[in-house]
Amino acid sequence: MEYQILTSETLQTYIRRIKSLRDLVGNRSFKIREVGDGNLNYVFIVEGEHQGIIVKQSVPFLRCIGESWQLSKDRILFETAALKKFHDLVPSHVPAIYYADQQMCLVAMRYLDDHIILRKGLIASQKYPHFAEHVATFLANTLFKTSSFFLSSKEKSELESQFNTNCDLCKLSEDLVFTFPYMSHDSNHQFPGMEEFAAELRSDADFKRSVLSLKYRFMTQRDALLHGDLHTGSIMVNERDTYIIDPEFAFFGPFGFDIGALIANLLLSYVAHLICDSDKSYSVWLLDTLKEFLAKFQSRFLDLLRSQESNAVLIPGFFSRQDLERYHQEIVLKMVQEGYGFAGCKMARRILGLAGVADIRGIEDRNKRLAAEKMALGIAKDLIKNFEKINSCNDLLSRIPHDR
Amino acid sequence: MEYQILTSETLQTYIRRIKSLRDLVGNRSFKIREVGDGNLNYVFIVEGEHQGIIVKQSVPFLRCIGESWQLSKDRILFETAALKKFHDLVPSHVPAIYYADQQMCLVAMRYLDDHIILRKGLIASQKYPHFAEHVATFLANTLFKTSSFFLSSKEKSELESQFNTNCDLCKLSEDLVFTFPYMSHDSNHQFPGMEEFAAELRSDADFKRSVLSLKYRFMTQRDALLHGDLHTGSIMVNERDTYIIDPEFAFFGPFGFDIGALIANLLLSYVAHLICDSDKSYSVWLLDTLKEFLAKFQSRFLDLLRSQESNAVLIPGFFSRQDLERYHQEIVLKMVQEGYGFAGCKMARRILGLAGVADIRGIEDRNKRLAAEKMALGIAKDLIKNFEKINSCNDLLSRIPHDR
Numbered sequence: 044m045e046y047q048i049l050t051s052e053t054l055q056t057y058i059r060r061i062k063s064l065r066d067l068v069g070n071r072s073f074k075i076r077e078v079g080d081g082n083l084n085y086v087f088i089v090e091g092e093h094q095g096i097i098v099k100q101s102v103p104f105l106r107c108i109g110e111s112w113q114l115s116k117d118r119i120l121f122e123t124a125a126l127k128k129f130h131d132l133v134p135s136h137v138p139a140i141y142y143a144d145q146q147m148c149l150v151a152m153r154y155l156d157d158h159i160i161l162r163k164g165l166i167a168s169q170k171y172p173h174f175a176e177h178v179a180t181f182l183a184n185t186l187f188k189t190s191s192f193f194l195s196s197k198e199k200s201e202l203e204s205q206f207n208t209n210c211d212l213c214k215l216s217e218d219l220v221f222t223f224p225y226m227s228h229d230s231n232h233q234f235p236g237m238e239e240f241a242a243e244l245r246s247d248a249d250f251k252r253s254v255l256s257l258k259y260r261f262m263t264q265r266d267a268l269l270h271g272d273l274h275t276g277s278i279m280v281n282e283r284d285t286y287i288i289d290p291e292f293a294f295f296g297p298f299g300f301d302i303g304a305l306i307a308n309l310l311l312s313y314v315a316h317l318i319c320d321s322d323k324s325y326s327v328w329l330l331d332t333l334k335e336f337l338a339k340f341q342s343r344f345l346d347l348l349r350s351q352e353s354n355a356v357l358i359p360g361f362f363s364r365q366d367l368e369r370y371h372q373e374i375v376l377k378m379v380q381e382g383y384g385f386a387g388c389k390m391a392r393r394i395l396g397l398a399g400v401a402d403i404r405g406i407e408d409r410n411k412r413l414a415a416e417k418m419a420l421g422i423a424k425d426l427i428k429n430f431e432k433i434n435s436c437n438d439l440l441s442r443i444p445h446d447r
Numbered sequence: 448m449e450y451q452i453l454t455s456e457t458l459q460t461y462i463r464r465i466k467s468l469r470d471l472v473g474n475r476s477f478k479i480r481e482v483g484d485g486n487l488n489y490v491f492i493v494e495g496e497h498q499g500i501i502v503k504q505s506v507p508f509l510r511c512i513g514e515s516w517q518l519s520k521d522r523i524l525f526e527t528a529a530l531k532k533f534h535d536l537v538p539s540h541v542p543a544i545y546y547a548d549q550q551m552c553l554v555a556m557r558y559l560d561d562h563i564i565l566r567k568g569l570i571a572s573q574k575y576p577h578f579a580e581h582v583a584t585f586l587a588n589t590l591f592k593t594s595s596f597f598l599s600s601k602e603k604s605e606l607e608s609q610f611n612t613n614c615d616l617c618k619l620s621e622d623l624v625f626t627f628p629y630m631s632h633d634s635n636h637q638f639p640g641m642e643e644f645a646a647e648l649r650s651d652a653d654f655k656r657s658v659l660s661l662k663y664r665f666m667t668q669r670d671a672l673l674h675g676d677l678h679t680g681s682i683m684v685n686e687r688d689t690y691i692i693d694p695e696f697a698f699f700g701p702f703g704f705d706i707g708a709l710i711a712n713l714l715l716s717y718v719a720h721l722i723c724d725s726d727k728s729y730s731v732w733l734l735d736t737l738k739e740f741l742a743k744f745q746s747r748f749l750d751l752l753r754s755q756e757s758n759a760v761l762i763p764g765f766f767s768r769q770d771l772e773r774y775h776q777e778i779v780l781k782m783v784q785e786g787y788g789f790a791g792c793k794m795a796r797r798i799l800g801l802a803g804v805a806d807i808r809g810i811e812d813r814n815k816r817l818a819a820e821k822m823a824l825g826i827a828k829d830l831i832k833n834f835e836k837i838n839s840c841n842d843l844l845s846r847i848p849h850d851r
Contacts, residue, residue: 191666196621197614204608210601217600217759226765248770255774259760262595263669355621356663361630366652370659 044147046116049100051075054087058098063142064151067096082107082398083114083291088154095154096141101291102148105215107398115211118291119148124205125293126152128268129181132188136181137287155286158279165275165312166402168325175335177285178278178305183343186298186378189268191355192348199355203265203295212271212292213262220388221258224396225251231395236413240420241395253427254391257384265295273304274389274400275312298378302340303385308400309333310443311390311419315402318415318447330440337436341375348374376434383433387426394420418444448551450520453504455479458491462502467546468555471500486511486802487518487695492558499558500545505695506552509619511802519615522695523552528609529697530556532672533585536592540585541691559690562683569679569716570806572729579739581689582682582709587747590702590782593672595759596752603759607669607699616675616696617666624792625662628800629655635800640817644824645799657831658795661788669699677708678793678804679716702782706744707789712804713737714847715794715823719806722819722851734844741840745779752778780838787837791830798824822848 049057054075058064068091079086079099083106087098101119105112123143130137138153164171187193189202223230225245233241244250270277271292279286309329316326348371352359362370393400394416403419406412425442426433433439453461458479462468472495483490483503487510491502505523509516527547534541542557568575591597593606627634629649637645648654674681675696683690713733720730752775756763766774797804798820807823810816829846830837837843 191663196618196666200611200614203611207604207607207611208601210604214600222762222765226762228764248766248773251766251770252774252777255760255765259595262600262759265667265669355666356659358626358630360632361626361659362652362655366655369652370656373656 044144046146046148048102049085049087049098049147049149051077051087054089054098057147058089061142064096067091067094067141067151069093079106084119089151090154095156096151097138097154098149098151100147100149114215116148118209118212119150120145121206121209121212121293122289122291123150125268125270125290126150126288128189128202129185129270129287129290133181133184133287136177136285155279155284155288158281158284158286160276161278161280161285162275162308162312162401164280165329166315166405168316168320170325170328171280171282171285171332173283174278174280174285175332176339178287179336179339179343181285181287182273182301182305183340183347185270186267186301187344187347189295190266190298192357192374193351193354196355202268206268206294207265209271209292209294213294216271216292217258217262219397220392221254221261224392224394225254230397232397232399233395234413234416235409237394237416237420240417244391244395244420244424247424250424250428253384253430254388257381257388257427260297260381261300261385264297266298267295269294269296269301270304271296271300273301275305275308275402276400297381297385299381299383299385302379302382303387304389305336306333306382306386307389307393307423308402309336310386310422311393311400312402313443314415314419314422315406317444318411318418319406319408330443334436334440337379337439341379344375344378345371380430380433383426383439384430387423387428387430390419390423391427394423414447448548450550450552452506453489453491453502453551453553455481455491458493458502461551462493465546468500471495471498471545471555473497483510488523493555494558499560500555501542501558502553502555504551504553518619520552522613522616523554524549525610525613525616525697526693526695527554529672529674529694530554530692532593532606533589533674533691533694537585537588537691540581540689559683559688559692562685562688562690564680565682565684565689566679566712566716566805568684569733570719570809572720572724574729574732575684575686575689575736577687578682578684578689579736580743582691583740583743583747585689585691586677586705586709587744587751589674590671590705591748591751593699594670594702596761596778597755597758600759606672610672610698611669613675613696613698617698620675620696621662621666623801624796625658625665628796628798629658636803637799638817638820639813641798641820641824644821648795648799648824648828651828654828654832657788657834658792661792661831664701664785665704665789668701670702671699673698673700673705674708675700675704677705679709679712679806680804701785701789703785703787703789706783706786707791708793709740710737710786710790711793711797711827712806713740714790714826715797715804716806717847718819718823718826719810721848722815722822723810723812734847738840738844741783741843745783748779748782749775784834784837787830787843788834791827791832791834794823794827795831798827818851 068089073091075087075089077087085100089096101116103116104110105114140152142151270290277289313329403415472493477495479493481491489504493500505520507520508514509518544556546555674694681693717733807819
């Protein structure tokens with residue numbers, strides 16, 4: 044079928060034509076509603092007699108801006124390939140794909156009807172006791188098993204070839220995460236009262252050189268296959284499960300980028316709750332969750348490193364056991380430090396740039412919102428300038444305000 | 448024509464069949480001799496009535512070892528693609544390609560009949576007054592114009608796609624430059640008398656961690672299209688011209704790798720002459736040449752950076768003029784520092800590993816050869832451990848022995 048942008052009505056017809064989809068939702072009665080609240084794509088929930096599915100279609104522009112901002116619709120192909128790879132690696136935390144149609148730029152996948160977007164849950168002060176562990180498992184496995192510490196150089200370069208032309212979406216990050224927020228640019232967002240702080244940052248050459256060095260890593264360092272946009276809006280949760288969705292920004296990039304996205308979004312939520320809540324119980328839970336995530340991620344990744352005695356980087360006999368262990372520890376430390384740096388960029392862009400986060404922009408009291416924006420930007424600045432000096436999670440937590 | 452390994456005889460028949468080749472060397476009388484003295488391929492000189500050509504064919508194994516060490520013959524496709532790209536970028540320093548046959552893994556190119564391999568010239572104490580300038584021009588242009596400072600992210604990823612499956616040859620470097628020489632391995636070469644020094648290095652964990660961090664950059668950092676094997680055997684010279692040949696190791700890698708190969712090979716020649724010559728005139732010329740190369744490379748690369756106001760990394764308005772200049776200076780400094788690190792690995796592998804260089808291995812006096820090996824390895828060790836602290840070429844030269 045030739046590409047056309049689907050509506051709830053035309054999707055009805057489409058599904059009736061495809062046997063595998065019909066089999067899933069039933070031929071007779073299924074209901075379709077469009078629920079895409081993201082920046083990029085159309086998302087439909089198709090509720091059948093026995094089960095529902097999600098159908099996602101990309102359009103050749105940035106949905107939140109409109110047709111004036113063109114964007115390759117092929118991004119769905121990268122998303123599909125990444126979902127498949129991630130599902131293979133960590134099936135318990137990535138939804139299964141049922142069907143994909145390249146020409147229509149469409150993918151049908153499991154409907155997580157019992158789950159909500161993590162960001163919404165965090166805003167509503169919901170606690171997810173297994174989230175830290177699940178996301179640590181997801182990240183340790185996807186980063187390790189697509190890196191040179193697991194794949195042969197040949198396998199890695201073949202996998203890289205599948206993703207290294209996802210340029211349109213990488214360019215979005217290059218511009219919106221690493222460039223425009225730090226200079227005078229039409230796309231930026233400025234909350235009243237932030238002028239002075241923003242101007243100060245934009246004239247801090249050390250800060251901007253550090254941003255640029257992180258941007259350059261993003262553009263050239265091919266450690267592993269990344270999700271590429273792992274904020275709390277790309278994670279579906281309930282009390283039992285955690286699922287990672289929406290990897291359309293997937294590409295081979297630096298280890299720290301996904302780690303940083305997660306840290307940033309937990310910290311943004313933390314700042315909002317610290318400023319707005321009447322007590323600290325939820326903000327403390329958020330920091331505990333961040334700490335648990337970092338600890339478990341590091342220990343999982345270390346275990347995976349230790350389990351792979353021979354890989355493309357290292358072979359038995361190169362190091363003594365003791366030196367090998369030290370080398371492994373250093374790799375994991377640098378990976379997480381890089382994560383702190385990227386977390387800074389991810390936080391700063393949410394305050395200064397085009398796309399904010401509901402956690403902060405949803406604060407109705409103007410004074411509280413201003414305080415939250417300032418606190419978040421202060422943390423971001425520190426992380427960007429000093430990420431390579433932060434030697435532990437406790438060290439990180441000691442640099443973060445614990446009172447309004 | 449189906450792939451077969453050519454001999455001087457079968458190449459005769461082959462050339463007679465191909466019009467464009469016949470037109471070059473004449474139909475009637477041309478002489479063919481096989482001259483490949485490299486480690487990998489077969490190289491024929493075809494001397495026609497009016498002009499000669501070079502025909503190079505890859506075989507599905509490592510020539511210097513034999514059929515037991517298999518190696519993809521597709522390496523010639525990467526070599527051809529790289530030669531074309533480099534010739535487009537710097538036509539005065541890369542031979543023109545006349546004809547390429549993918550199936551036969553064969554390429555025909557300009558015969559540089561008036562030039563010799565630079566390594567041979569250096570061993571014979573020949574001076575090349577323009578070499579430093581020429582190779583600086585070659586490297587500044589190829590590195591800059593295949594990097595994110597010149598290409599758009601889309602253009603760069605398309606070019607990357609052409610080269611990032613050159614895995615077999617990258618694997619050779621991973622093993623032979625960055626791994627085997629630093630551990631106990633059958634492929635290593637050990638000159639009598641070097642046992643203690645080699646053993647000391649192989650038990651120096653700091654040294655090996657630094658080697659490994661350079662190896663990891665080699666494997667994952669995609670700054671620019673590299674020649675990949677830019678030693679003095681891959682350069683043809685005479686008093687007027689400099690030509691870069693044999694880029695079969697071409698891949699997207701770290702800026703410093705080609706720079707380092709060149710530095711390493713000039714220093715190996717320097718060490719040999721310092722130890723063996725009765726006076727210092729030639730060894731001083733070698734250091735002057737190294738200094739001139741580094742100065743000219745840096746100033747060319749800086750000029751290119753300054754000329755490209757808007758690129759994938761930086762756009763006008765991000766930095767003040769002063770901060771931009773400082774950023775550019777830092778990029779070039781880091782690039783050259785990385786070059787010192789890679790130079791160390793390239794020198795060490797020539798002493799400890801499988802493939803030596805004639806400059807050192809050709810020293811007949813055993814004591815002098817031992818002195819040269821020790822001096823070269825001492826420089827290598829210092830470069831690998833301290834490359835990030837060397838802030839200028841003078842700084843580099845002050846760390847190098849100036850007497851036997």
